[in-house]
Amino acid sequence: MDQLSDLKAILHSKRANLYYLEHCRVMQKDGRVLYLTEAKNENQYWNIPIANTTVIMLGTGTSITQAAMRMLASAGVLVGFCGGGGTPLFMGCEIEWMTPQSEYRPTEYVQGWLSFWFDESKRLNVAKEFQQQRIQFIESVWKKDRDLQEHGFYTDDLDISKTLNGFAKKIPAQTKVGDLLLAEAVTTKQLYKIAATRTQIKDFNRNPDEGDLANDFLNHGNYLAYGLAATTLWVLGIPHGFAVMHGKTRRGALVFDVADLIKDAIVLPHAFICAKEKMTEQEFRQQILQKFTEHKALDFMFNQVKNAALSSFNEGQIT
Structure with missing residues (x-):
């Protein structure tokens, strides 16, 4: 529980990051969420500061692992799959997000x-x-x-x-x-x-x-x-x-x-x-x-x- 509490230390209304990613693989590695870009000679990893992130939009050529989704959910990050350039979100033009499951939000x-x-x-x-x-x-x-x-x-x-x-x-x-x-x-x-x-x-x-x-x-x-x-x-x-x-x-x-x-x-x-x-x-x-x-x-x-x-x-x- 301590790890989850740490991830949620930043209020959503104060979070600074919203990501659009394309042509990469999102994964969990050593307790962090990373995205991997593949180059000709080497692969590069980039860290996503999930505790300070509100939304991740996954565009063309992306995939995400189950372990990464589990960490994103624990940090309260919404994830959406979309077309190139961030539009449209799939499911037509409707707004459909993969939202973390939580029974402890305010009532x-x-x-x-x-x-x-x-x-x-x-x-x-x-x-x-x-x-x-x-x-x-x-x-x-x-x-x-x-x-x-x-x-x-x-x-x-x-x-x-x-x-x-x-x-x-x-x-x-x-x-x-x-x-x-x-x-x-x-x-x-x-x-x-x-x-x-x-x-x-x-x-x-x-x-x-x-x-x-x-x-x-x-x-x-x-x-x-x-x-x-x-x-x-x-x-x-x-x-x-x-x-x-x-x-x-x-x-x-x-x-x-x-x-x-x-x-x-x-x-x-x-x-x-x-x-x-x-x-x-x-x-x-x-x-x-x-x-x-x-x-x-x-x-x-x-x-x-x-x-x-x-x-x-x-x-x-x-x-």
């Missing part, structure tokens, strides 16, 4: 979540709060991120402030989740236009299958955000099926809801900036992971989900 969060989830009006109120927090996170990140400001992303610019303030004013008036989703989609489309204008990318159209750099980077960054969201929900013990925004019957829908808290603030602008600068996929991935850490995206996700669950659990209602 108050799932109990709090379920105490409001079956009431449509309370569920809508949580969805609205998520959207308000999403806007506030965009404003917070864009006000202090110098890389974004160097490319013209200022929250007090007319088009940006008009988009964010307009959405914020619409949120309280929505009476159905479908209407809220529509307003959110319109806002995100406007943010795409703003980002495309700032980075001088002409004729951009959001299409995951388009194949241009901006769309590919959006796909890739979004799946990284899904990994953090899945980790958040697993640690708090809330099943992915109890969504507040996306379809109630869609597998993994709550993962999308939680990932949406941070996607527009971090993934969206950097996908366009990195596309403009013609970065490689690896360079883009490093940029996004650095920004997740810099702006404490995982902390933010944890806080929002915990607040939504506990406000209901402690007060018996969502206000």
Whole structure:
């Protein structure tokens, strides 16, 4: 038990690493999890600091041993198999993770979540709060991120402030989740236009299958955000099926809801900036992971989900 306790010493909300691996073999060796890359003349081993890792995404040409999975599970690391470049996660476009088995996660969060989830009006109120927090996170990140400001992303610019303030004013008036989703989609489309204008990318159209750099980077960054969201929900013990925004019957829908808290603030602008600068996929991935850490995206996700669950659990209602 001492070894397992040591592995879990770092809270998930404070962990720094999210890995995408390809063309390698993940294994356990001498009490550590390693990945092996095969070269012509020699094999190289690289250590994975599992106690400080949230998610491992295994891409093209990867395999993993049972012993490695056992250690990853003991450290509470989620594992997902995906296509080249991190997208898509297999099982279609759904969010499916191999999650560690644990009967000792907290109970108050799932109990709090379920105490409001079956009431449509309370569920809508949580969805609205998520959207308000999403806007506030965009404003917070864009006000202090110098890389974004160097490319013209200022929250007090007319088009940006008009988009964010307009959405914020619409949120309280929505009476159905479908209407809220529509307003959110319109806002995100406007943010795409703003980002495309700032980075001088002409004729951009959001299409995951388009194949241009901006769309590919959006796909890739979004799946990284899904990994953090899945980790958040697993640690708090809330099943992915109890969504507040996306379809109630869609597998993994709550993962999308939680990932949406941070996607527009971090993934969206950097996908366009990195596309403009013609970065490689690896360079883009490093940029996004650095920004997740810099702006404490995982902390933010944890806080929002915990607040939504506990406000209901402690007060018996969502206000």
